[in-house]
Amino acid sequence: MLSRAKERVTHAKLRVQMSVAELLRAEIARHGSIPFSRFMEVALYAPEVGYYRRDRFGRAGDFYTAEQLQPVFGMLLRRWCEQQGIERVVQPGAGRAALAETFAGLGYTPIDIGYGAWPEDFRGLVLAHEFFDALPVDVAERCDGGWRERRVGVSGDRFVWTPGAAIPVGEVEEGIAVVEVPVGMERELRRIAGRMGSGHLLVLDYGYTQREQIRFPQGTLMSYRQHRAVDDVLRDPGEQDITAHVPFSGLAAAAAQYGLELVRSESMGSFLLRIGEADEFAFLELEANAERRLQLKTLLFDLGETFRALWFEKRERPVNRAPK
Ligand SMILES: C[S@@+](CC[C@H](N)C(=O)[O-])C[C@H]1O[C@@H](n2cnc3c(N)ncnc32)[C@H](O)[C@@H]1O
Structure with a gap:
């Protein structure tokens, strides 16, 4: 008979050898259909085999992000930190920590699945x-004037959508048939506000405001593989990225509940433009550097138009003084 310890090791090894699809299939066989959030969590983050457990960035990977437009993206963010007097930066979802050099000299804590830890009660910037x-x-x-959950089941060798029970959703425009419920966003906002004594939250991301929601009547879920968009997010879990647009109005409302007040919401292009405006980007030394000029153009007018910048501030809690 195997000892308990040996049994655990053997189970761990077996788990490692299972693919994401096998893990999900086994879970659905045991418990029945699962929420999409669970499907997404396993597909992207299952230890060893989840999509983000392997390096997906850059030319050989599935996508580029602004963080790879270095050094210009980093220089602009660093400049903004100086303008705001920020001396400490925590970055959840730091990926390859491409901004480590940018923030050298400031207290910089990159965090991602598998590395980094949230500091307690810090003052500074959370860069998302x-x-x-x-x-x-x-x-x-x-459905029938209300909303019901879309869960994930299995049919033959495929993962399929299966109807679930009634589910509460926030305010949704008429004409929208499918909408995402951002359970992970709420959890992470609570964590950010809980760990930050005071400071800033800067969200740079793609998404939609309440008014723009009508552009996405079937929801915003999308997969990416080798730089191509894939509509079927249930296909090949673990082998393709899965993303949802960020609901900016919902994010701002949820953030306010945790004491994070919206300072400004604008396109990432205008946000970055404002940083360099004062001295016409002299600190980037653009005349002597064609590559930097191209990076700045991409950041201001290409990514800059599709991404949004939401800047929040959390103020120090007033100290409760005992009445005299
Ligand atoms: C789209 S990638 C962006 C990475 C990086 N910011 C960039 O632009 O290159 C999202 C990252 O968030 C990470 N992530 C997801 N959930 C997380 C969590 N709860 N805490 C920290 N990182 C997380 C993923 O592992 C992934 O590296």
Whole structure:
């Protein structure tokens, strides 16, 4: 008979050898259909085999992000920190920690699945760049004047959508048939506000405001593989990225509940433009550097138009003084 310890090791090894699809299939066989947030969590983050457990960035990977437009992206963020007097930066979803050099000399804590830890009660900036779009969401579909959950089941060798029970969703525009419920976003906002004594939260991401929601009547879930968009998010879990647009109005409302007040919401292009405006980007030394000029153009007018910057501030809690 195997000892308990040996049994655990053997089970761990077996788990490692299972693919994401096998893990999900086994879970659905045991418990029945699962929420999409669970499917997304396992597909992206299952130890060893989840999509983000392997390096997916850059030319050989599945996507580029602004963080790879270095040094210009980093220089702009560093400049903004100087303008705001920020001396401490925590970055959840730091990926390859491409901004480590940018923030050298400041207290910089990159955090991702598998590395980094949240500091307690810190003062400074939480930088959430392409973080919220990678967090698990549930899915709801309109039916009989209400909303019901879309869960994930198995049919033959495929993962399929299966109807679930009624599910509460926030304010949704008429004409929207499918909407994501950002369960991961709420959890992470609570964590950010809980760990930050006071300071700033800067969200740089793609998403939609309440008014723009009508552009996405079937929801915003999307997969990416080798730089191509894939509509079927249930296909090949673990082998393709899964993202949901960030619901900016919902994010701002939820953040306010945790004491994070919206200072400004604008396109990432205008946010970055404002940083360099004062001295016409002299600190980037653009005349002598064609590559930097191209990076700045991409950041201001290409990514800058599709991404949004939401800047929040959390003020120091007033100290409760005992009445005299
Ligand atoms: C789209 S990638 C962006 C990475 C990086 N910011 C960039 O732009 O290159 C999202 C990252 O968030 C990470 N992530 C997801 N959930 C997380 C969590 N709860 N805490 C920290 N990182 C997380 C993923 O592992 C992934 O590296």
